[in-house]
Amino acid sequence: MRIGILGSGGIAGAHTNGYLDAANASRAKVVAVSDVVPEAAKSLASRFGPDVKTYADFHELLEKENVDAVDVCLPHNLHAEAVIAAAEKGVAVMVEKPLCITLDEAKKVREAVKKSGVKFLAAHTSVFTPSVQEAKRLAPSLIGKTYEVVTNECFAASGIGGWRAKKSTMGGGELIDTGYHPIYRLLYLAPSAPKEVYAITSRFKLNMEGEDTAHLLVRFDGGSLGEVNTSWAFDQPNGNHSFYVIGEKGQLYGEGNFLGYKIPGFSESSKRYDWKDPFVVEITHFIDVLEGKAQPLQTIDDAYEVMRVVDAAYRSVESGRPESLRA
Numbered sequence: 528m529r530i531g532i533l534g535s536g537g538i539a540g541a542h543t544n545g546y547l548d549a550a551n552a553s554r555a556k557v558v559a560v561s562d563v564v565p566e567a568a569k570s571l572a573s574r575f576g577p578d579v580k581t582y583a584d585f586h587e588l589l590e591k592e593n594v595d596a597v598d599v600c601l602p603h604n605l606h607a608e609a610v611i612a613a614a615e616k617g618v619a620v621m622v623e624k625p626l627c628i629t630l631d632e633a634k635k636v637r638e639a640v641k642k643s644g645v646k647f648l649a650a651h652t653s654v655f656t657p658s659v660q661e662a663k664r665l666a667p668s669l670i671g672k673t674y675e676v677v678t679n680e681c682f683a684a685s686g687i688g689g690w691r692a693k694k695s696t697m698g699g700g701e702l703i704d705t706g707y708h709p710i711y712r713l714l715y716l717a718p719s720a721p722k723e724v725y726a727i728t729s730r731f732k733l734n735m736e737g738e739d740t741a742h743l744l745v746r747f748d749g750g751s752l753g754e755v756n757t758s759w760a761f762d763q764p765n766g767n768h769s770f771y772v773i774g775e776k777g778q779l780y781g782e783g784n785f786l787g788y789k790i791p792g793f794s795e796s797s798k799r800y801d802w803k804d805p806f807v808v809e810i811t812h813f814i815d816v817l818e819g820k821a822q823p824l825q826t827i828d829d830a831y832e833v834m835r836v837v838d839a840a841y842r843s844v845e846s847g848r849p850e851s852l853r854a
Contacts, residue, residue: 528555528817531592533585533609534600535562535571538623542598542650543574545810555814559592561585585609589616596646596817599623603703604696607632610647614639619646621813624707626830628698630838630853633831640827648813648823649830651711653769655808657800658781662772663716669788670774673718675752677771678709684733684759692735700737702728703837706757709769710743711825711833713755716772719748720832725849726840731760743840746849 530546532539539560546557557575561582562568572579582588585601589612596619599609607627613620620640626649627633640647653659666673682705690696697704714721723746728738739760745753769782777790787797815821835852843850 528595530555530557531559531588531594531597532557532600533561533597535560535567539571539600541806544804545807548807551811551814559588561588586612589613594618602690602696603628603698607636610636611639614643614645617643617645619817621648621650623650625703626834630834633834637827637831646816647827648816649825650809651825652805652809653708653712654715654824655805657784658786661786662779662781666772666779671776673751673772673774675773676713676716677754678713679756679763679767679769680705680709681758681761681763683762687733687735694736697737699841701739701759702741706741709755709757710836712770713753714832716770717747717753718751721745721747721836721852723849723851724836724839724843726843728844733759
């Protein structure tokens, strides 16, 4: 499989580890890289060898290179344009979070992907961690009816600059960036579709146009509840896990390769699973999808659902009340 990487920033480096993994290197080859900063494109390309082409414009890469798929690692405001351009050329796509920056863009992206029929994977990295996978598998039998799902992603950032500091290129603030992770994790672990969101945000310490902290409450079809806590202003409290799934028979909670299980009235039990870089696992899955060996774990519809929640959350911040998800 011939791969083009669009964008050469930090996240592209994490994806690169997946393509260079020993098990993947013979199955997929990065043949071209683009970035508006030529030095960044050349630096990333050098990790794959001397024959990798570099481009300043991702449209030029799509025009000149016979690639089977592109891996979109561009700033948020360019995601929709890149995915649509690839889909219109019949090129498969994996796109980093978020899918795009508005729900209107998301509608156009979903339409383009479905109309073209190209293979698509939303790069929702943390669903590839062992704890999330096992919680998803075990929850129905171990905890019965789900009452609530809680997801967290908090850390103290030293500073935010460049395109991330501007709403026009970021799409908002922390909520649509790091906050995107606990939202897709919440939806993946929840038993039904979300229907209503109440959100509050604040900017405590970072010099940026958008929020650096957000809290969301989500109501799902069937009555289950959800909660998202996400911030760049402070670290997660000690003992806090990245997710909790709480139900009638007990609760599951975990992070990374750790999964705990608690039944009321009994001692807690836990397990640690074998660990592998989730970016490597994600890229391996993408190659499997390209080769027809697997169906995408996170589809264009999954990515669109996350954008519906993000859209409702930002509308809720403006209105000060719960907001229903728009179609």
